[in-house]
Amino acid sequence: MVYSKDTVSKVVALCLIAALVIPVRAFGASDLTWINFTSMRNIRQMRFINDTVFIVSSGGVLAVGQHDEQGRKYVNLDGLGTNDVSDIIQDQSGQKWITGFGRLIRFGGDDSRQFLFFDLDDKLFPLNCVVDDGDNLWVGTDLGLALFSKIIDGGQIQDSYQLFADLNPAPEVYDIMLGGDSIWIATSSGLAVADRTDPLLLKSPASWTGYSRGEYSELETDTIINVASFNSDVYVATRRGVFRMDRGATTSFYELPIYGVKTINQMKTENDSLFVYWLDTAGAYGVVDADTLVRLSMEGITGTPGTGAGDGDMRWVATPDGVFYSTATGYVEYPHLGMPGNDVSDLVIDSDGVISAGFRKDALARLEGGTWIEYEADLWAGTTDLALDPFGRAWAGSRGGSLWLFDGDTLAHYNDTNSSLIGIDRWYGYVLGLVAQGNYLYVGSYLAANDYPVAIADLNNLNDLSGWDSIGVENGLTDDVVVDVDVHGSQLAVATEQQGIFVCDIGNDPFTSNITCQQLTRENSLLISNNTRRLKYSPNGDLYVGTTNGLSWYDRGIDFFRDVDLPPEVGAGVTSLEFDGRGNLWVGTSEGLVWIEASSGERHVYNTLNSGIAGDVINSVTFDSFTGDVYISTTSGFSLIPSRMGMPTDDVELVVAFPNPFVIDDSNDRLDFNFGREGDVRIFNVAGELVRQTVVGDAWDGKNDKGEGVSSGVYIFIITDREGRVGKGKILLVRQ
Numbered sequence: 001m002v003y004s005k006d007t008v009s010k011v012v013a014l015c016l017i018a019a020l021v022i023p024v025r026a027f028g029a030s031d032l033t034w035i036n037f038t039s040m041r042n043i044r045q046m047r048f049i050n051d052t053v054f055i056v057s058s059g060g061v062l063a064v065g066q067h068d069e070q071g072r073k074y075v076n077l078d079g080l081g082t083n084d085v086s087d088i089i090q091d092q093s094g095q096k097w098i099t100g101f102g103r104l105i106r107f108g109g110d111d112s113r114q115f116l117f118f119d120l121d122d123k124l125f126p127l128n129c130v131v132d133d134g135d136n137l138w139v140g141t142d143l144g145l146a147l148f149s150k151i152i153d154g155g156q157i158q159d160s161y162q163l164f165a166d167l168n169p170a171p172e173v174y175d176i177m178l179g180g181d182s183i184w185i186a187t188s189s190g191l192a193v194a195d196r197t198d199p200l201l202l203k204s205p206a207s208w209t210g211y212s213r214g215e216y217s218e219l220e221t222d223t224i225i226n227v228a229s230f231n232s233d234v235y236v237a238t239r240r241g242v243f244r245m246d247r248g249a250t251t252s253f254y255e256l257p258i259y260g261v262k263t264i265n266q267m268k269t270e271n272d273s274l275f276v277y278w279l280d281t282a283g284a285y286g287v288v289d290a291d292t293l294v295r296l297s298m299e300g301i302t303g304t305p306g307t308g309a310g311d312g313d314m315r316w317v318a319t320p321d322g323v324f325y326s327t328a329t330g331y332v333e334y335p336h337l338g339m340p341g342n343d344v345s346d347l348v349i350d351s352d353g354v355i356s357a358g359f360r361k362d363a364l365a366r367l368e369g370g371t372w373i374e375y376e377a378d379l380w381a382g383t384t385d386l387a388l389d390p391f392g393r394a395w396a397g398s399r400g401g402s403l404w405l406f407d408g409d410t411l412a413h414y415n416d417t418n419s420s421l422i423g424i425d426r427w428y429g430y431v432l433g434l435v436a437q438g439n440y441l442y443v444g445s446y447l448a449a450n451d452y453p454v455a456i457a458d459l460n461n462l463n464d465l466s467g468w469d470s471i472g473v474e475n476g477l478t479d480d481v482v483v484d485v486d487v488h489g490s491q492l493a494v495a496t497e498q499q500g501i502f503v504c505d506i507g508n509d510p511f512t513s514n515i516t517c518q519q520l521t522r523e524n525s526l527l528i529s530n531n532t533r534r535l536k537y538s539p540n541g542d543l544y545v546g547t548t549n550g551l552s553w554y555d556r557g558i559d560f561f562r563d564v565d566l567p568p569e570v571g572a573g574v575t576s577l578e579f580d581g582r583g584n585l586w587v588g589t590s591e592g593l594v595w596i597e598a599s600s601g602e603r604h605v606y607n608t609l610n611s612g613i614a615g616d617v618i619n620s621v622t623f624d625s626f627t628g629d630v631y632i633s634t635t636s637g638f639s640l641i642p643s644r645m646g647m648p649t650d651d652v653e654l655v656v657a658f659p660n661p662f663v664i665d666d667s668n669d670r671l672d673f674n675f676g677r678e679g680d681v682r683i684f685n686v687a688g689e690l691v692r693q694t695v696v697g698d699a700w701d702g703k704n705d706k707g708e709g710v711s712s713g714v715y716i717f718i719i720t721d722r723e724g725r726v727g728k729g730k731i732l733l734v735r736q
Contacts, residue, residue, distance in 0.1 A: 032606070032611065032612075032641050032644075033641065033642055033644075034077060034611065034612030034613060034614075034639050034640075034641065035639065035640040035641075035642065036075050036076065036077055036083070036612065036613075036614045036637055036638070036639050036640075037338070037339060037367075037614075037637050037638050037639075037640070038058075038059030038060055038073075038075055038083050038338060038339065038342055038614065038636065038637035039057070039058075039059045039337065039338045039339035039340060039341050039342045039637065040055055040057045040059050040060065040062045040073070040323075040337040040338050041057065041059075041320070041322065041337050041338070041339075041340065041341060041362075042057050042058040042059065042320075042341065042342060043055055043056065043057045043306060043307060043318040043323070044056050044057060044058070044085070044086045044087070044307070045086065045087050045088065045307055046307050046308055046309035046316055046318055047088055047089070047309050048309050048310065048311040049088070049090045049096065050090075051065060051311070052064065052065045053309055053311075053316050054088050055071075055316075055318070055323065056085050056086065056087060056088050056098070057085065058083065058084050058085075058342045058636065059075070059083050059338065059339075059342045059636070059637055060073060060074050060075035060076070060078075060080060060083045060085060061073070061074045061080065061085055061088065061098065061107075062074075062336075062337070064334070067314065067325045067332075067334065070336040071336060073338075074107075074109070075614075075637075076608060076612065076614065077612045078109060078110065078112075079105070079107070079108065079109055079110050079111065079112030079114075080098065080100060080103070080105055080107075080112065080114075081100075081103050081105065081112075081114040081116075081608065082100040082101045082102065082103050082608055082636075083100075083342070083614055083615065083636040083637055084100055084101040084126075084615070084636055085098055085099065085100035085101075085105075086099045086100060086126070086127060086128050086129065087099045087127075087128065087129045087130055088107070089130055089131065089132055090132075091132040091137075091150070092132060092134065095107075095150075096108070097130050097132075097137060098130075099127035099128065099129060099130045099139060099140075100126075100127060101124060101125075101126050101127070102116055102117050102118070102124025102125060102126070102127070103115065103116055103117070103124075103127065104117070104127060104130065104137070104139060104148060106155065113154075113155070115148070115155055115156075115157075116609075117141065117146075117157075119143060124609075125141060125142050125143055126141065126142045127139055127140070127141050127142075128140045128141060128142065128172065128173060128174050128175075129173070129174065129175055129176055130176075131176045131177070131178055133178060133196075135149065135150055135151050136148060136149055136150065136158065136199075137150060138176050138178070138183065140172075140173030140174060140175065140176050140185065141172075141173060142172045142173075143160075143162065143170050143172075144160060144161050144162035144170045144171065144173060145160065145161040145162075145164075145173050145176075145185060145202075146159070146160045146161075147159045147160070147161075147199050158199070159199060159200070159202075159203070161202050161203060163203075163204070163205035163208075164185070164187065164189075164190075164192035164194075164205060164208040164210055165192055165205055165206075165208040165209055165210030166205070166210055166212075167187065167189040167190045167192060167208075167210045167212060167222075168188075168189040168222075171187035171188045171189035171190075172187060172188040173185050173186070173187050174186050174187065174188070174224070174225050174226070175224075175225065175226045175227050175228075176227075177227045177228060177229060177234075178196070179229050179234075181195050181196060181197050182194065182195060182196065183195075183196040183202075184227045184234065185227070186224035186225055186226055186227040186236065186237075187223075187224060188222065188223050189210075189212065189222050189223075190210050190211055190212030190213070190219075190222045190224060191210070191211040191212070191224045191227060191236055192208045192209065192210045192211070193208065193209050194207045194208040194209070195207070211245075211251070211253075216251075216252070216253055218243070218252070218253050218255060219236075219238055219243065219253060220238065220240050220241070221238050221239065221240055223238060223239060224236050224237070224238055225237050225238060225239060225264065225266070225267075226266060226267040226268065228267055228268060228269045228274060229269065230269055230273075230274040230288060233245065234247070235267065235274060235288070236253070237264050237266070237267035237276070238264065239263050239264055240261075240263075240264065241255050241256070241258065241261065241264065242255070242256045242258065242264060242267055242276055242288070242293065243255050243256070244256065244291060254291065256288065256291060256292070256293050257292070257293070258276075258278065258280075258293050259280070260280040260281055261278055261279075261280055262278075262279050262280055263278060263279040264276065264277075264278045264279075265277040265278055265279065265304065265305065265306045265307065266306060266307045268307070270309065270310060271310060271311075271312055273287045273288075274287060274288040275287055275308065276288065276293055277304075277305040277306055277307055277308060277317075278304075278305070279304045282298070283298065283301075283303060283304035283305055283319065284296075284298060284305065285298075285305040285308060285317065297330070298331070299329075299330035299331060300324060300330035300331030300332060300333075301317055301319060301324045301331045302319065302321045302322070303319030303320045303321030303322070304319055304320065305317050305318070305319050306318050306319060306320070310326075314326055316334075317331065322334065322337060323337060338372065339357065339359070339365065339372050339637070340359050340362040340363040340365050340372060340374055341359040341360075341361060341362035341363065342615075342635065342636050342637045343359060343360040343361055343362070343382075343619070343635045344357055344358070344359055344360075344619060344620075344633035344634065344635075344637065344638045345358045345359060345360045345382065345383045345384055345385070345386075345619050345620065345633060346358050346383065346384070346385050346386040346619065346620040346622070346633055347386060347620070347622055347631055347633055347638060348386045348387065348388040348394050348622065349388075349622070349624045349626065349627075349629075349631070350388060350392050350394065351392055351626050353626070353627070354366055354367065354368060355367040355631075356386065356394045356396075356406065357386075357633070357638065358382070358383025358384070358385075358386050358396050359382055359383060360381075360382040360383065360384075360399075360619070360635075361381065361382045362382060363375070363377075363379070363382075363383075364377050364379060364383050364396050364404065364406070366406075375404075375406055375411055376411065377396070377398075377401065377404050377406070377411055377413070378401050378413075379396075379398040379399070379400070379401040379404075380398060380399060380400025380401040380428070381398075381399040381400045382398065382399050383396050383397065383398050383399070384397040384398060384399055384430075384431055384432055385397045385431065385432065385433060385434040385484075385620075386434065387434035387435055387436050387441070388436070389436040389441060389459055390436060390437075390438065390439075390459070391459065392407075393405060393406070393407040394406050394407070395434055395436070395441065396434075397431025397432065397433070397434050397443065397444075398429070398430075398431060399430055399431075400428050400429065400430060401413075401429065402414060402415035402416075402421055402423060402429030402431060403415065403419070403421055403429070403431055403443060403455075405462070412462070414457075414462075415429050416429065418463075418465070419455060419457065419465070419468045420452070420455045420456070420457075420465075420468035420469055420470040421443055421445055421455040421468075421470075422445060422448045422449050422450045422452060422455075422470070423445060423448070423449065424446070424447045424448075424449060425449055426449075429445065430445065430446040430447065431443055431444065431445060431446070432444045432445075432446045432482060432483045432484060433482060433483065433484040433485035433486075433494075433495070434485070435485055435486050435487050436459070437487045437488075439458060439459050439460055440456055440457065440458060440459060440510060441456070441457040441459055442454060442455075442456055442485050442487055442492060443455040443456075443457065443485070444482040444483070444484060444485045444494065445480075445482065446480075446481065446482055446483065447480055447481060448472070448480050448482075450472070451472050451473045451480050452470040452471065452472030452473070452474075452477075452480075453471075453472060453477065453479075453480040453481075453482040453494075454470060454471040454472070454477065454482065454485060454492070454494060454504075455468060455469075455470050456468065456469045456470060456471065456510050456511070458511065469510065469511055471492070471494075471504060471506075471510075471515055471517070475504060475515045475516060475517050476502070476504075476516050476517035476518065476519070477494060477502050477504065477517045478499075478502075478519070479496040479498075479499040479502070479519075481496050481497040481498065481499070482494055482495070482496055482497075483495050483496060483497050483532065483533060483534075484532070484533070484534050484535050485535075486535050486536050486537050486543075487506070487537070488537035488541050488543075489541060490505060490506055490507050490508060491503055491504070491505065491506065491537075491541075491543075492504040492506045492510075493535050493537065493543055493545075494517070495532040495533065495534065495535045495545065496530075496532060497531065497532070498530055498531055499519070499521065499530055500519060500520050500521035500522065500525075500527050500530040500532060501519070501520050501521075501527070501532055501535060501545055502517040502518065502519050502520070503517065503518050503520060503543070504516065504517040504518075505517075520554070520561070525554075525559070525560050525561050526552075526560045526561045526562075527545060527547070527552050527561045528545075528547055528549050528550045528551065528552040528561065528563050529547035529548055529549035529550065530547075531547055531548040531549065532545055532546070532547045533546050533547060533548060533573070533574055533575060534546040534574055534575065534576055534577045535577065536577035536578065536579065538579050538583060538585070539579055539581075539583050539677075540583070542554065542556075544564070544577055544585065545561070546574025546575070546576070546577050546587070547572075547574060548572065548573050548574075549572050549573075550563060550564070550566060550572045550574070551563070551564040551566055551574055551577075551587060552564060564596075565603075566587065566589070566594055566603070567594060567603050567605045569591065569592060569605050569607070570587075570589040570591045570592045570593075570594055570605060570607075571589055571590065571591045572589075573589055573590050573591075574587060574588070574589055575588045575589055575590055575617075575618050575619060575620075576588030576618055576619065576620045576621050576633075577621070578620075578621035578622065578623050578630075579623065580623045580628070580630060581623065581625060581628060581648050581650075581676030581677065582598055582599075582675075582676065582677065582678065582696060582697045583598035583677075583678060583697075584596065584597055584598045584697065585598070586621040586623075586630065586632075588618030588619070588620065588621050588632070589618060590616070590617050590618070591607065591616055591617075592605055592606055592607035592608075592613070592616050592618070593605070593606040593607070593613060593618055593621070593632055594606075597697060597698075598678070598697055599694075599695045599696070599697040599698045600698060612639070613632060613634070613639050614632070614634045614636050614637040614638055614639045615634030615635050615636025615637065616634070616636075617634055617635040617636070618632060618633070618634055619633045619634060619635065620632075620633045621633070625648070625676075626647075627642075627643055627647060627648070628643030628647065628648040628674070628676070629641065629642050629643050630643075644658070644670075644672055644699075647674060648674050648675070648676035649674055649675060649676060650675075650676050650677055651727075652675060652677075652679065652719055652720070652721045652725045652726065652727035653725070653726075653727045654727070655673050655674060655675045655719055655727040655729065656673070656674055656729060657671055657672075657673055657717060657729060657730075657731045658671070658672050658673065658674055659671065660731055660732060661731075661732040661733070661734050662700075662702065662731055662732065662733045662734065663734045663736060664702045664709075664733065664734070664735045664736065665736040667701075669701070669702070670699035670700065670701055671699060671700045671702070671731065671733075672699045672700075673696060673717070673719060675696050675719055675721070675727070677696070677721055677722070678695070678696055678697075678721070678722055679695065679696040679719050679720055679721040679722065680693070680694075680695055680696070680719070680720045681693070681694045681695060681696055681698075681700075681717060681718075681719050682717070682718045682719075682720075683700065683715050683716070683717050683718075683731070684715065684716045684717075684718070685710075685713065685715055685716075686713070686714050686715070686716070690705075691704045691705070691710055691715065692704055692705055693705060696719065702733060702735065709735065710733065710735075711733075711735065712733055712734050712735045713732075713733060714730055714731070714732055714733075715730070715731045715733055716728065716729075716730060716731075717729055717730075717731055
């Protein structure tokens with residue numbers, strides 16, 4: 001689906017929260033096409049609405065009507081605007097509402113309407129829950145409580161509240177309960193209740209009564225995660241227990257006995273029952289009956305129950321291991337949840353188009369036939385970087401589990417016992433940075449215990465220690481806090497956390513060369529910051545370094561770095577760098593993606609406000625040299641931007657125009673060429689007259705050099721690459 005920029009139709013500024021409410025339909029900063037992949041495994045809430053169970057997660061919403069069928073998945077491209085969602089309800093009129101990161105969504109599939117919430121710094125912030133109150137909604141956020149009108153001007157924030165009795169100001173509101181004229185809120189600073197008949201009075205902290213650990217020590221913590229009404233009593237849940245509130249002459253809280261309880265995950269009322277999901281030695285959930293928590297059967301369920309939902313006939317339970325539905329003989333796992341997780345660290349794509357992805361906290365998996373298959377690799381705390389070697393094999397670095405090679409179903413593990421890769425200690429190998437060139441693989445080891453933080457592997461001799469070597473202090477690489485590596489020709493660049501970068505001369509063969517390394521810092525070479533995070537060589541060998549303070553490139557003409565200006569929307573923290581086949585630079589940050597065109601230097605910013613990208617926090621960018629596609633790994637899934645020029649080629653004589661015929665019925669229509677390198681483009685009419693002269697990468701808009709639209713007809717293109725080789729072909733232009 002292609003997204004175009006929409007206009008903002010309403011802005012309402014509020015004091016205290018200073019939230020902006022912006023009704024939006026579709027987003028888009030350009031004519032890029034976005035395809036997103038997310039996981040439904042990190043589940044925040046489950047609710048039955050009519051005959052459908054809605055599964056709300058960090059990867060969107062999954063609506064399942066039949067337990068034996070694949071449900072309907074809704075992500076940011078399907079009207080949500082974000083994949084990071086937290087709650088869903090249906091109001092009295094039958095309208096569904098969803099809360100997510102920075103958004104309250106009036107849900108209707110592609111006809112959804114989004115209302116955006118910004119803080120004083122113009123940053124989106126999380127919305128945690130929502131309850132219906134007739135013409136209004138109450139919304140719990142990370143900055144307090146908001147009152148939203150469903151009817152005024154099509155929807156707008158009416159007020160915001162941050163002061164609740166003597167609780168800490170502006171707490172996170174996790175849950176809301178309405179009862180009679182009262183509103184109860186569960187917050188990070190305690191429990192609060194007030195009369196809501198006059199919402200204006202709720203601005204005063206004196207209108208609220210608060211309950212916190214300071215006065216009620218039995219709660220043990222100020223963080224209340226849920227509040228619910230059951231059998232005319234008020235129940236509250238903290239992470240440490242479930243309590244019934246006794247509102248007699250003096251208020252007290254009675255703790256329900258739960259044997260072996262460690263952590264409460266959620267408490268909620270459903271079908272006149274109060275359900276509790278908790279963690280003990282085996283994981284459990286149950287219902288409250290006369291101040292007793294009755295444990296229910298977990299037959300068939302694996303993992304710790306976090307939430308669930310039931311309609312009286314069937315119950316669904318969610319755990320970190322998956323989602324399970326009840327049958328007459330026990331629970332059965334529901335298989336259609338997508339990827340292992342949403343925090344995608346990196347990915348690679350082989351020549352067969354198989355995607356292998358690493359996840360920061362979850363797993364290492366590949367996508368085959370629409371199904372994600374996990375590798376049985378001990379990654380400890382998740383994957384870091386992935387790389388494809390010249391033999392088509394994929395490598396994965398891990399946070400604690402050292403280095404893994406996976407080739408189809410085959411797995412091989414490399415650590416300090418069978419390679420030169422040394423970890424922080426014997427049991428913890430932390431890989432940051434992977435790159436393969438020719439017959440060699442270069443591996444960055446964070447805090448290597450022997451001060452040799454870069455391991456080198458001979459890809460033809462992996463199973464013998466003679467096929468491994470390393471670079472460290474003896475070579476002039478004097479800092480072991482390595483965070484990334486890259487290689488071009490006879491140069492290996494190494495990024496460090498606080499000491500700038502090192503450029504090492506590795507020669508033609510790193511195993512026989514006398515390797516020496518030179519340190520480049522802010523002090524001796526004008527690097528924008530010594531706190532580096534990523535580095536990347538361009539196709540022509542220019543070195544780019546991403547830091548916490550911005551981006552620099554090394555000008556070999558003056559032997560100093562020059563700063564690269566990034567748009568202010570994305571801040572200065574660079575998280576990833578990648579070049580595509582035409583030398584365009586893709587810069588990932590914690591606030592979005594920047595595409596810098598090689599031909600013009602023009603910058604394009606993509607975030608969840610102006611495009612279909614999966615998330616704003618970019619972990620890595622991957623260019624698929626086989627197809628020309630670009631993949632963006634984020635903390636909210638990953639996005640695929642399909643190539644607009646078809647299968648790329650490096651042979652100028654094989655270049656074709658795309659699309660052809662070139663039909664122009666919109667000012668945004670463009671024609672491109674599938675040449676994967678730099679080159680000059682000349683377009684002639686059939687009379688041999690020069691119509692347009694430009695460069696590869698600068699798509700043709702159907703205009704001549706004077707900016708005038710050319711007429712329909714046949715045109716000739718000639719492309720000359722940097723070596724002087726020439727390719728040519730015909731274009732049929734049709735102007736409508």
